[in-house]
Amino acid sequence: MDSELTRMTASGLAAAIAAGQVSAAEVTEAHLARIDRVDPRVHAFLHIAADGARAAARAVDERRAAGAALGPLAGVPLALKDVFTTQDMPTTCGSRILDGWLPPYDATVTRRLRQAGVVVLGKTNMDEFAMGSSTENSAFGPSRNPWDLSRVPGGSSGGSSAAVAAFEAPLGIGTDTGGSIRQPAAVCGVVGVKPTYGGSSRYGVVAFASSLDSPGPLARTVLDAALLHEVMSGHDPLDATSIDAPVPPVVAAARQADVSGLRIGVVTELSGDGYQPGVLARFGEAVELLESLGAKIVDVSCPHFSYALPAYYLIAPSECSSNLARFDGMRYGLRVGDDGTRSAEEVMALTRAEGFGAEVKRRIMLGTYALSSGYYDAYYGKAQQVRTLITRDFEAAFEQVDVLVSPTTPTTAFPIGERADDPLAMYLADLCTIPSDLAGNAALSVPCGLAPEDGLPVGLQIMAPVLADDRCYRVAAAVEAALEQRAGRPLLDAAAGLDEHSEGERHD
């Protein structure tokens, strides 16, 4: 029974709970048991909130017993990235500097989940302050890819993607600044969505790059991602950049799953050298599949996308160097070297040197450099102009087509350690995802098969205009349905990393 419950979709679980076929408490116990069995190997979670989860599940069962109407995800367990503040759970952002920090307030996303009766199982691992593509930058050790435990689950939301792929939770939440939802979703074989910037609230999300950070859903099916998207999104007066407009009709689009007559553009710049052959092969097949389903396919050039990566690595570090100045060891978090002889400034510098990991230090210093007088115009100023040009590339493309597609990442999941001390190689993982972060439009990654050379999942990225998030879901649901019909089973059923027979063994 337990393994059946953990294999179910979020929409299936919510329906079964609402119908009284299973209690929310049973669903939560099944997932906590699964976490006990597999998380010692996957390390998706930094904190497991068993008591809080049980209480939330009980409340849903009581509301149902009292005859109250339940929301579309009531009683469904979820894995929450450790960058969202939670009053009853530590929030560390994968950093030593916030080890054990208990925030005094809930993020808006956290609050909405609780109101919807979603059961938060715990907080998931991430690259420190969301900077990275592998979770190797976590101060608390990497998470592992359920398809192959020797490989990374992507990042920075790699704990959430691994938890969903390992059937520890049907739903996860991440944040996407340069690809941090879509890239881990792609390499773990799950669905991940970066909503339109401002579509989901940043209140209570510990800031990395404020003009880019976008919270969004992860799930095993397109419909589940859409259901979570609707629950977590919408206008928030506590976030000045929150869009005051209705949430795009993503659930209806996921149910529609129809691309006939849709114009789909293949971005010519997001292909070629540096892309793994198996990734390109599966991507090409997905495009053919879309054509066979009635979409009109055209090649579209976005000439400035080649400059998205360098522009991003000026803009994001600049914002990060400013945002992370708040970690000064004075009011909360780690404090090092306060022996009565040192000044506040010395203590601050010692605290930050010990509290931050290598990648965070690199980015703070890079941002400090790019914002220095004498360099500002050449670097930060120029990068902001490139950002305009990338936005214009999207606008021109969306005059010709309804959505754009590309591979989500140039390669499948890479081995743990391979790029850990090679920042430029690591940055390439976000080559295809960064343009939509810079332009703020909606983008989604959906699994489109396994690369033949390594048997690992490949993601198809679908990009849509600002506030047209629903188009991403429409296309992704069509691809998902056609591929599942062809294969006769969901893609994740092929994941070998966590075979039942190997459960209970520890991976070294």
Place this chain on the structure above:
Amino acid sequence: MAGMPIARADVAHLARLSRLALGDEELDHLAGQLDQIIAAVDRVQEVAAEGIPPTSHALPMTNVFRDDVVVPPLGADQVLSQAPAVERQRFRVPRILSED
């Protein structure tokens, strides 16, 4: 100027500006990596962008206002509960002014 290699002394200066007390070994390691990263991001110089307005934010932004509603603030105990050091209901911090 842009395009110049970054010197070890510049990296030490950046660390000071960033309030990071880094040792020699860490500075050496970072100097090499920052030099590589800066050489890579320097590619933005290739883009002809004269007359192109900068984008600081993904979507057009205007000031947002809300009603000034008074809500109960966090209590002192709650605010101080996560502090590294507390003295008489205040954050205790190391000395801020120098002796001279």
